[in-house]
Amino acid sequence: MNSELPEPRGVPVGRRVFLGTLGLGALGVLAAPTLQRGTEAFLGGAADLDPTGLTGLLPNGGGFRYYSVTSSVPRKDAKNYQLTVDGLVDRPATYTLADLRALPQTRMVLDVQCVTGWRVPGTPFEGVRLSQLLDAAGVRSSAGAVHFTCFDGAYTESLTLEQARRADVLVALRMQDKDIGHPHGGPVRLYVAPMYFYKSAKWLSGITVTENVEPGYWEERGYDIDAWVGRSNGRDDEPTT
Ligand SMILES: Nc1nc2c(c(=O)[nH]1)N[C@H]1C(S)=C(S)[C@@H](COP(=O)(O)O)O[C@H]1N2
Numbered sequence: 001m002n003s004e005l006p007e008p009r010g011v012p013v014g015r016r017v018f019l020g021t022l023g024l025g026a027l028g029v030l031a032a033p034t035l036q037r038g039t040e041a042f043l044g045g046a047a048d049l050d051p052t053g054l055t056g057l058l059p060n061g062g063g064f065r066y067y068s069v070t071s072s073v074p075r076k077d078a079k080n081y082q083l084t085v086d087g088l089v090d091r092p093a094t095y096t097l098a099d100l101r102a103l104p105q106t107r108m109v110l111d112v113q114c115v116t117g118w119r120v121p122g123t124p125f126e127g128v129r130l131s132q133l134l135d136a137a138g139v140r141s142s143a144g145a146v147h148f149t150c151f152d153g154a155y156t157e158s159l160t161l162e163q164a165r166r167a168d169v170l171v172a173l174r175m176q177d178k179d180i181g182h183p184h185g186g187p188v189r190l191y192v193a194p195m196y197f198y199k200s201a202k203w204l205s206g207i208t209v210t211e212n213v214e215p216g217y218w219e220e221r222g223y224d225i226d227a228w229v230g231r232s233n234g235r236d237d238e239p240t241t
């Protein structure tokens with residue numbers, strides 16, 4: 001399957017239902033998972049053909065689309081969020097949200113580009129440089145890559161160690177100058193500024209240093225592992241960096 005998502009053209013139901021719930025504010029967010037299940041049931045077989053599920057049809061505000069490959073994702077916050085760093089490192093570590101907030105934060109404002117075509121201009125992201133967490137863990141000389149896991153229980157991503165050490169790769173705590181909310185992958189998501197947005201794994205829970213690149217969720221389904229915007233996936237978008 002080499003199709004991340006269809007655009008919502010021709011399927012106005014999910015969009016209309018979700019826009020209705022947005023008006024309810026926090027209540028709408030709480031209600032969204034139920035509505036998603038209802039929408040999936042309504043559209044029946046279409047969901048079977050789309051590995052992302054119909055969550056991809058739901059607008060996420062400010063030009064973003066809400067993407068999840070699972071039908072529901074547990075909620076994590078400062079009380080129960082944990083990020084583990086392990087694998088080929090000398091000092092495995094576990095970070096709470098407070099731990100991450102106490103580290104130096106880097107803010108960047110660049111465009112976001114999804115491989116299906118949508119782009120959101122000038123989006124602030126802020127967080128801890130991944131390179132800082134890798135340095136703190138003491139990456140062993142045998143290591144060549146980093147594998148990322150998520151608390152949705154399904155999504156994964158990968159970078160080479162060289163890519164992971166770039167200054168524009170963040171373990172992001174804030175997006176659009178707000179703490180990252182649940183729909184956008186909060187409380188912590190990866191942000192890989194120069195690559196298509198599928199590299200920016202939401203609901204990040206694990207960073208494992210590995211010997212070789214292990215293709216992520218979408219890469220196993222046909223997308224490029226080296227996902228530079230404008231230089232991969234057969235696309236010619238304007239680069240984001
Ligand atoms: N855990 C997880 N991370 C994910 C995805 C996902 O389905 N699950 N989708 C990816 C894709 S394809 C995109 S375009 C962005 C969407 O981010 P948004 O939902 O904040 O717009 O998240 C990326 N990270």
Ligand SMILES: [Mo]
Nearest residue numbers: 114115197198
């Ligand atoms: Mo995407």
